[in-house]
Amino acid sequence: MFANNIVYVSYNHGYRAPEYDKAYGFVNHDFVPLTPFVIAPNLDLEAETSDSFEIGNKFDNGRAYVYASVFYNKFENFIDVVTTGFDSSTGNYIKQYQNLDGVELAAGYGLTKQWDISTKFGYVDGKDTKGEYVRSITPFEGNVQLKYAHQDFNAYVAWNWAAAMDRVPKCQTMLGLATECAQTSAWNTFDLGATYYVSKDLRVSANIVNLFDKEYIRYQDVAGIAEESKRYSTEPGRYFTLNAKYEF
Template sequence: MEQRRYKDTLLGLSAEQKKAFQLSDNTEHQVVWGVQFEQNQYQRPISKNIYDWRGTTGLNKDSFADATMLTAAVFIRDQIKWQDWTITPGVRYDRQQLSPTGDANIGGIQINENNSSELSPSLSVAYQFTPALNSYLNYSHGFRAPAYDKTYGYVPHLFNPLKPFIIIPNSELKQETSDNFELGSKYDDGKFSLYAAVFYSKFKDFIEQKMIGQAADKTHWLFQYQNLEGVKTYGFELSSAYQLTEALKLSGKLGLVDGKDGNGEPIRTLTPLEGNIKLGYTVEKITAFSRLNFAAAMPMDRTPKCYNLEVETPCATTGNWATLDLGASYQVSDNFTLYATMINAFNKEFIRYQDVAGIGDSSKSYSTEPGRYFNINANYQF
């Protein structure tokens, strides 16, 4: 019998202020600034009792190192409106300190303190062509500090008979930074709306899970979160809606993310062409919807490399799929609403690529999405 406990303690403080003012008759400013501070304490103990001919044997261990994480941030942003232009410069400073608070050895691996900090500027420029149409160009410098589970985690996955593996800690993991650009346009005349955007990101020390080889006894594989160089991602987002009648509204979304590392290899965090089309119905106290969800296939030339016994083997790919969701709600009173939803109405068997990215093709059968199921709930607001 195995018992896993998660004990997290969070103390935090945040403050934000806004100030609007005018420097001239046609220039408006809205300045936002603030600070954030958090202290997280993590514990992930495992208690295991083994019953056999010798009696009961107790075992206590940790799958993650006990740790304390301190994070702090300060930021300021100014939204400047001048004629038909909106210009928003900003800057943010982040700092994170992650320290082991107990045994600095997890799974036989020594772990150390992990610190990171970064100054992140941003700039957005938007132009209002008409009351219904605007376009914008955004730049932001991204920062992602190494997460607790990726830095101090020792996570066995030995239940998979085809490819047992363990994710081992990496306390030397560096912070991930990026330069991100987005060009987009929005149109909304009250009846028809359309949003389209393309984006491009260039990363430094991209954090990614990698296979690093077999254990010394050859019984399982070892994975670890590491930093990759030269990673670039790009893609697009598209959404639209049209009010067919006062009661009927048709809407849809579509998106795709592609990218490669510095060696020209695809990374795990990609998504195939994916989206949905939704027909909504609203009249008085009744709302209802039908939603078609779909995704294109993820072919082999967009998947990373996988290995089996140190031999390259096909990584998991996925095929085209589509599912239908149905739902309705009824507002019984001003405070009370009933909801009912049927997910995957035709009980379609499918696999989302995001759930199997980077694993062997022979292991993906463990990751099929749920079949048809129902949700019924009530919401009462006092």
């Protein structure tokens, strides 16, 4: 530990017993169009355990701050849902909860008393014991925000971004054939917003989200689904929000 600076190391051990419905439950989804499926019980489902290691640094001198960390998580018997087969007699895909063995940065700086800039980004990677990517990983993704605040008024502009994502597991098509899971392209969007305190109790805010009406897909919304199905998962185009809050 130094002035305005803290370095830390942490370790955590996790334990997650399988929920009753995942081990013994049977859920029929044959009403789903095109890709009906059932979630079958798995009596051999084992408890999930994890070991998490993290090393990081926190610096904050009142005007500038930098928080950075690197983490590693090792899962044993990671509980997830995967497609295990196809029942030709019913036309249903069989899905079952299986055991899969299995960098963050935030910074900001006060440019003046009214202006400050901040940024954050993260990245997660991981494979199972078969060498396949797991669904819970993410691409490089983050944002940069410039903010103005003076007396009863504040405003911001934010740049949001994500890198392309091609580290994906295997999926199945509607016909039950092995295929690559959905991949996503890099994207950038901008948001604008402002807030005005009309009085001590009344606040009015307005925002423009996705300013340039960018069409894009966040990987987290399509992780683990087939490429052919991702067209239904685009984020909203440009939209506006307006709200008022009054505290009694």
